[in-house]
Amino acid sequence: xxxxxxxxxxxxxALLGLLLSRYPHGxxxxxxxxxxxxxxxxxxxxxxxxxxxxxxxxxENTPSTNVLTVxxxxxxxxxxxxxxxxxxxxxxxxxxxxxxxxxxxxxxYMRGESRYPSFSAFISLFTSAMLLVVFAxxxxxxxxxxxxxxxxxxxxxxxxWEERANSRAAIKAFLVTRLGDVGFLFGIFVLGFAxxxxxxxxxxxxxxxxxxxxxxxxxxxxxxxxxxxxxxLHTWLxxxxxxxxxxxxxxxxATMVAAxxxxxxxxxxxxxxxxxxxLGVAAAIGMLGAALAAFAQNDLKRVLxxxxxxxxxxxxxxxxxxxxxxxxxxxxxxxxxxxxxxLCAGAVIHHVGSNLLHHMGGLxxxxxxxxxxxxxxxxxxxxxxxxxxFFSKDAxxxxxxxxxxxxxxxxxxxxxxxxxxTGAYATRAWLMTFFGTGKIQALxxxxxxxxxxxxxxxxxxxxxxxLGVLAVPALLLGFTDVGEFHLAPxxxxxxxALLGAAFVYVVWRGSxxxxxxxxxxxxxxxxxxxxxxxxxxxALFVRPVLALARGVVRTDDGVVDGAVRGSxxxxxxxxxxxxxLQNGNAQLYVTGVLAGVLLIAxxxxxxx
Amino acid sequence: xxxxxxxxVAALLFSIGVYGxxxxxxxxxxxxxxxxxxxxxxxxxxxxxxxxxxVLHSGQxxxxxxxxxxxxxxxxxxxxxxxxFRTRKAIELDRLRDLGEP
Numbered sequence: 001x002x003x004x005x006x007x008x009x010x011x012x013x014a015l016l017g018l019l020l021s022r023y024p025h026g027x028x029x030x031x032x033x034x035x036x037x038x039x040x041x042x043x044x045x046x047x048x049x050x051x052x053x054x055x056x057x058x059x060e061n062t063p064s065t066n067v068l069t070v071x072x073x074x075x076x077x078x079x080x081x082x083x084x085x086x087x088x089x090x091x092x093x094x095x096x097x098x099x100x101x102x103x104x105x106x107x108x109y110m111r112g113e114s115r116y117p118s119f120s121a122f123i124s125l126f127t128s129a130m131l132l133v134v135f136a137x138x139x140x141x142x143x144x145x146x147x148x149x150x151x152x153x154x155x156x157x158x159x160x161w162e163e164r165a166n167s168r169a170a171i172k173a174f175l176v177t178r179l180g181d182v183g184f185l186f187g188i189f190v191l192g193f194a195x196x197x198x199x200x201x202x203x204x205x206x207x208x209x210x211x212x213x214x215x216x217x218x219x220x221x222x223x224x225x226x227x228x229x230x231x232x233l234h235t236w237l238x239x240x241x242x243x244x245x246x247x248x249x250x251x252x253x254a255t256m257v258a259a260x261x262x263x264x265x266x267x268x269x270x271x272x273x274x275x276x277x278x279l280g281v282a283a284a285i286g287m288l289g290a291a292l293a294a295f296a297q298n299d300l301k302r303v304l305x306x307x308x309x310x311x312x313x314x315x316x317x318x319x320x321x322x323x324x325x326x327x328x329x330x331x332x333x334x335x336x337x338x339x340x341x342x343l344c345a346g347a348v349i350h351h352v353g354s355n356l357l358h359h360m361g362g363l364x365x366x367x368x369x370x371x372x373x374x375x376x377x378x379x380x381x382x383x384x385x386x387x388x389x390f391f392s393k394d395a396x397x398x399x400x401x402x403x404x405x406x407x408x409x410x411x412x413x414x415x416x417x418x419x420x421x422t423g424a425y426a427t428r429a430w431l432m433t434f435f436g437t438g439k440i441q442a443l444x445x446x447x448x449x450x451x452x453x454x455x456x457x458x459x460x461x462x463x464x465x466x467l468g469v470l471a472v473p474a475l476l477l478g479f480t481d482v483g484e485f486h487l488a489p490x491x492x493x494x495x496x497a498l499l500g501a502a503f504v505y506v507v508w509r510g511s512x513x514x515x516x517x518x519x520x521x522x523x524x525x526x527x528x529x530x531x532x533x534x535x536x537x538x539a540l541f542v543r544p545v546l547a548l549a550r551g552v553v554r555t556d557d558g559v560v561d562g563a564v565r566g567s568x569x570x571x572x573x574x575x576x577x578x579x580x581l582q583n584g585n586a587q588l589y590v591t592g593v594l595a596g597v598l599l600i601a602x603x604x605x606x607x608x
Numbered sequence: 609x610x611x612x613x614x615x616x617v618a619a620l621l622f623s624i625g626v627y628g629x630x631x632x633x634x635x636x637x638x639x640x641x642x643x644x645x646x647x648x649x650x651x652x653x654x655x656x657x658x659x660x661x662x663v664l665h666s667g668q669x670x671x672x673x674x675x676x677x678x679x680x681x682x683x684x685x686x687x688x689x690x691x692x693f694r695t696r697k698a699i700e701l702d703r704l705r706d707l708g709e710p
Contacts, residue, residue, distance in 0.1 A: 584708020587701055591630050 001066055003082040003135045006053045006092065010099070011128035013046030017121030027114075036116045040107045043120030047103050047127055051096035058089050065137055065201070076192050079199050083137035087328060091262050092134045094335040097473070098254040099127040101466035105343055106246040108462035109350065119159055123250065126152035130255050134262065139188045139198045142263070146184070146227070149256050150177050156251065157243035169242035176236040180226020187219030191270070204269055217275040220263070224279075228260030228312050231286040235534050237309055241301040245346030248301060253308050253342050254335035261315045261331050268324050273405075280320030280407050284414035287313035289531060291421035295428065296517045296527035299355045300345050303429050306530070307381065308338055310418060314396055317411045323399020329481055330396055333388035337380035337474035343467055344374035347459040348433060357429065358515065362438035367458050371434050373467040378426045380474045382497045383419065390490065391478030393419065397489040419493045423500030428516045431505070436512040614655035621648035635692070635699040639685045646678045 021039040022031075067081035103123060110116045129152060132145030151174075158170030192198045194216065195206035208216075224230065229237035240252050251257070264271065264279070271279075287310045294306035311334050318327035347370045352360050364371050380389035397419075400412045458464065508516045520527055529535070581588075621644055628641025650671045657667025693699050 579709050582709035584705030585702055586704075587630055594626070594630070 002053055002057050003064075003084050004066060004068070006050045006057070006096075007082065007128055007131045007135060009046040009050040009053070009128075010124040010131070013042050014121045014124035014128065017042035017117055017124060021117035021121070032114050033112075036111075036113070039117035039120045042117075043103045043124055044100070044107070047096070047100045047124060050127070050131070051100045054089065054092045054096040057084060058093055061086075061089070067137070076196060076198060078140045079138040079197075080141055081137040081199075082135040083200065084135065087262075087265060088134045090328065090332060091258070092131055094258075094332050095127065095130050095134060095255050098250055098335060098339045098470070099123065099130075101339065101343065101470050102246045102250040105249075105346070105463050105466040106244070108460040109244065109246055109346055111460070115159065119156070119244070122152050122155050123246075126156070126251060126256070130259065133259055137200060139192065139200060139203070142200075143185060143188055146223070146259065147181065149251075149259065150174065150181065150227075153177070153240070153251050153256055156247040157240045159244055159247070160242075163242075166242040169236075169239040173236040173240045176233055177226040180223045180233050182222070183219045184223020184226070187216045187221075187223065190216035190219060200266065204267070208270070210272055213270055213272050214274050217267075217271050218278065220267070221275060221279060224260035224264055225282065226260075228257050228316070229309050230260070230279075230313060230316055231282045231289070232533075234286060234290070234309050235530075235537060238302050238305040238530065241299070241305050245301065245342060245349060248305070249339045249342030249346065252305065253338040257308060257312055258315075258331050258335055261312060261319065261327060264316075264319050265324055265328050265331075268319070271319075276320045276322075276405065277407055279316050280405060280411050283313040283316035283320055284407070284410050286310070287317060287418045288414050288421065291418045291425060292520075292523075292527045293530040295421060295425040296520060296524050298357050298515075298517075298528070300348065300357055300360070300429060300433065301342075301355055303357070303425060304338070304341055304345060307341075307422070307425065310422065311338065311381075314393070314415065314418070317415055318396040318399055321400045321403035321405050321408065321411050323396060323403070325484075326392065326395035326399040330389075330392035333380065333392040333474070333477050336470060336477055337377045337387070337389055340373060340467065340470040340474045341377035341381065343463070343470065344370050344377060347463055347467065348374075350459055350463070357432045360433045361436040362434070364434040366438075369458060369464050369467065373471040374433070375430065376471045376475050378430045382423045382426045382501060383493055384497070385490075385494070386478065387475055388473065388477035390494070391481060391485060393493055394486060394490040395481070395484055397493050398484075398486045401489055416492070416496055420496040420500035423497035424504045424516075424519075427501040427504040428508070431508050431512075432515070611655055611659040614651055618648040618651040618655070621645075621651065633700045633702055635689050635701055636686070638701060639682060639689070642685075643678060643682065646674060650674055 017039050021035045021042060026032075063083075063085050065081060065083045067079055069080050071078040071080060103120065106116075106120060106123065110119055113119070126149060129145040129148035133142050133149065136142035136145060154170050154174040157173050158167045161167040161170070188198070190212060191203050191208070194208045194212045195203040197203065197206070222233075226233045237252060237257065241248055243252070290306045290309035290313065294303050294310065297303045297306060311330070315327040315330050315334070318324070318330065347367065348360065348363060349355055351363065351367060351370075354360070376387060380387035383389045383393040397412070397415060400408065400415055403411065405411065504516045504519070507519055517524055517528075526532065581592075625641045625643075625645030625648060628644065629638055632638050632641060653667040653671045653674075657665055660667075689699055692704065696704070698704070
């Protein structure tokens, strides 16, 4: 019951925001401001209520199931219901807190933006969909939420659609995740038909043969890779950074991309070893590759995007290695600190008016609050004690060390290497943003699609409060699970991370004006291009599909339209011949009539 | 007198009328050709009435009708010809092509 309220509240907020924000209609600046104010209330209040209810649910801590209705489809029926489990409450807590922080943050970030009402309404809709995924008791209901999330991601990435690159990025994000979702839907079908029910509890309890499970989970894995930006469907996430920064924080760092990991964790007992091995190989490649790519990026948001891919691959590796609880733990801590990092990056970008790291520098003094909160975020990302990332990474490494997976060595080695590279890229971004000398004199007026420049030194309070609120869990969340702490892997990870960080620091110290990414040498360009995966996909899939589409257009123009137009032209040509008879000479007509009468008469005589 | 003679004469008259309707350019001559055709029919009616020895002489009665209607028809036809001549200064049939396809 409470769960239903939690899901419905943000949805109602979205409806109200879309329908009533602009009532009465008007487009003058004053009316725009009033609409934005109303939309902010519609966005913040339901999300806050929902977050409070999640808190209550977590405090009560009683698993329950509520079924609204059963849809009889003639085949396997669909149960519209919500199920509260420990995992779902934990994830919902993360979603609620991050969504609330982002709603409050975007009030300041999108100030004066004429499309703010739809923006905040879509955030509410997204929150509702994500909560539906988290609480769904039926795979079909989960899939509904799953698709609405994808739609909201598309709408919000393309929020500044005036810039062609932004709408292209939105379409790319939508198409790539859709590609995975097709597999996901078929995976649901296979599971549903094998268990004769779409209810998750029934499926988990059903006795499904191993081969069916492998097929179904591999199909599910396609959707998981699409949503969670795992290799090979990860290419959309860096481009999705074209969206406004709060969106990157909410959807592309903390919640939607974590949904894939969540689904695997929710259905974990179904995943047989072969599927987990596939997941593990993809994760091992993804985490190291994405971390290296993050090291070479020049755009702060893209650094964080690749970092997200890398951290999600961590969770996937933990799942593949059998450490489900560690994966969920990292999911929650990562959601908190990555949302924090993105919101801080938004504040920095707001201040500087540019996304590029080499436009930044020396912001430590002018933005003290952002500096400290972002430092906490980076500390959690690197895994420095006592920040939350330290504990969750330790749990994952411990799990991977103990794993009985056949690819344990690959997973563990890749994870350890990635810890080092993570230390390096986080330190690089931190140093280049906040230290050295300021490099901005005067940037041109930003085009739509980039953030506005503020005159003030620090971001407005509505942006700073969420930073402070998120910094607390990013710093302290690790202590909730401190009983599971293991010293040996923690020290190993810490040493490796510090090694990476120190290496970058020494290089940066040598000449603070230059990018530490030069460390990579000849390897820098491949890293910056993310190992040319985009180009490979363009050559393998995009260009052939475009050529095919052009062929279809030409066929439609030439053959189908040609047939229609040709029949018209043939009729006109033939009737042109008959037209010559209608020359207006009545005697000719009479001659024709007489000839006809004669023919009929002769015919009648001959045949009669 | 055998019925074949008037029948042949009527057929010849009718053919002359058809030729006039189809080939003459002058509208008044076309009207006269129509009269020829009507009179060929009248000749036929009389001849067959006599040959069949019809007690009621319906052939002759019908002929009287046709003569009256032909007179009326020629009156209207000539009036039309006059009207056409007044408006267009021409009564040649092949020059009156306003209803033709342009």
